[in-house]
Amino acid sequence: MTDVHATDQPAGPRSDAAAGGTAAAAGVGQPIGAGLITALVGFTSSFAVVLTGLRAVGATPAQAASGLLALCFTQGVGMLILSLRYRIPLTLAWSTPGAALLAGTGAVVGGWPGAIGAFIVTGVLIVATGLWQRLGALVASIPVPLAQAMLAGVLVPICLAPVKALATAPAIVVPTILTWVVLQRFAPKWAVLVAFVVAAVGTGIDIAVAHRPLDLAAMVPTLELTVPHWSWQAVIGLAVPLYVVTMASQNIPGVAVMRSFDYEVPWRPSLLLTGIGTVVGAPAGGHAINLAAISAALSAGTSASPDRNRRWIAATTAGASYLFLGLASAAVVTFIAAAPQGTVETVAGLALLATLAASLAGSLADPTHRIASLATFLVAASATPFLGVGAAFWALLTGIVLRRVLPATT
Template sequence: MSTADVETAPTAGLEPEVGIAQAVGAGVVTALVGFTSTFAVVLAGLTAMGATSAQAASGLFAVCVTQGVGILLLSRRYRMPITLAWSTPGAALLAGTGAVVGGWPAAVGAFVVTGVLIVATGFWQRLGALIAAIPVEIAQAMLAGVLLPLCLAPMRALTVSPAIVVPAIVVWLVLQRFAARWAVLAAFAVAAVGAGIDIVVTHRSLELAAMVPRIEPTMPHWSWQALIGVAIPLYIVTMAAQNIPGTAIMSSFGYRVPWRSAMTVTGLGTILGAPAGGHAINLAAVSAALSAAPAAHPDPKRRWIAATTAGGCYLVLALASGALVTFAAAAPDGVLETVAGLALIATLAAALTAALTPTDNRSAAAMTFLVAASGVTVLGIGAAFWALVAGLAVRWFLRPRPEPSPPEPSAVATRPASPES
């Protein structure tokens, strides 16, 4: 059922063991690339929302576990390489929004509401149609505006920790030329080595007890500012920048994602992970191709093995959440922000291209981008929401007005003459 329209590629001459090993390797790469390339963005977003180091580590642990379990459920049930990911644009949105009225508990409440909206999208077509009705240019402009301050972080960090930041940027740039997939991972490795040397030289100690992964539950609190300023933009950016592109990428490889099941699993995963600090999980977009492409397995009906492997790897990687947060807290200023900024540059470029290339809504998209990048907060509501409002308002104001149609000739001819004539 799930792969009815996927043609099986010829596998003559390929040993079954070799094909399985190829799929397992692709799954490991999928998880490693997905985790290492953007975990810094997740930590930056949760911390900006008011999470302590322990709560941020718990949130990273939660999204790893929920997406890992979700991948195992969906890929095995439908025998398709369905991979999930945490919402990287959503984490960037949180980092740009900052603390909200009600603090961290209110942010957790907003995460729960986001999950509820994702589940509702799978069952209520009108809600999905409403999101699809938002012009792509405006949604991408909002995302680009949110990403801009984060992508500037490496430049600011050059003056704070140049001995660590400069080598990381150079390695990232070189690998962008020769092996772009590994650029962020290599930059993180260089930054980690530099931070480790700095920690040893300055005799700073690491709290070993904090490296043990654990859950830090938070009772959700609901404030209207957090619902409007966090939940709604987080839902929109997760749907527009992750779930919808994710289904398109899977379709390009011949797979039709079971929409209702995918939204139910990711929405429930978001709801269950929220009290532990997880912000949102969704269909993978860019990393989806690593498990769905022919490189994962020549036979499309066997690529689900790659996705299942990725799900298992995420459960293992979750165990490193506490250690990563502890290490990041002890690292020199600007190191974590540098890794996060480098990880988001490609996303920023894609968002700007999608926002400003079409001419129809360019002015509205530019206004959306500027408001989102400004970081302005009004009535306790962050810039992302006001950016959407501003962009849609400008689009409505500038839309072409239909010209009045001329009267029918027959109506003019038969009009009665006035008494004066």
């Protein structure tokens, strides 16, 4: 009878092989975990901003859910392509500043189809930037303080939402704000995520107490395609500012963040892919995808892996995770639609406070042209359209003109 415990192989090499396999598994496990965190933090920290923006330009709850699904899928596929092709931790994101711009702009000429047309034009402009270097140089020539002032003005109404919501849903909003404040003190990275969880729990309790049924059929993820409407007002008032803020606040800083970790971004392929992705996702409601900026550090830093040659696994994992998160978009929107008025706006406002602070500081950083920056901020914050064109465009135009006309001060 053969002893099942007997072996002809020496014990030492087998132990070494097992140890090597364990080390390899551990080495892969860290970037996989980092990728999951990248996707989860990116989604939960700003999806409320996306939904607020899409609803502001005319989307129904179903169309907003479709837009969130399209954004998750296009950026997820984009991350998989770029990270596998170039073996670097290149992550993408939806344009959070762009979504905030939508919320500040509101309805455009042509309604929701008009907004869809503007999204497509934005994607075309991003593709053109990848193909034509001078267009990228033109965007880069826009003074940073003016771009920051325009963004800050757009963010003000959204960041006021938590204050306004205190009057409509205090039982949910007060615990949400307090949670955010406490986490800002002890664990700021998780402040928005935990605040969202508190808001979700409060919403669930409110729904149960009020006996409001949820539409389970609406929780099935579906794409709501819309035929675009073309209007010059939507192109100038929405597409151009959306393109500028996406380039200035996402793509260009995204390159800088990657360089800080000693990674060179393939500029042209990245812009071509994100631009095409924006065009493809636009009919389903996706407003814009771009290079990740702040969240890029989660996959590109040492926390993803001490071995920089393994960090691309984090980006690949993040891309795959977004494909699964997209499937939950309809359920998230259905749940939020049943929430008391102001709940989702509160989460969106809290998520953008840090961005508002940075934008305000950046807009006034140049003491020689503060009047131009201040005028840009005020026009954008007014959210007042003119000739059917949104305030963001006029804010940027005002700042450029004043910067040229008024003398520099000291």
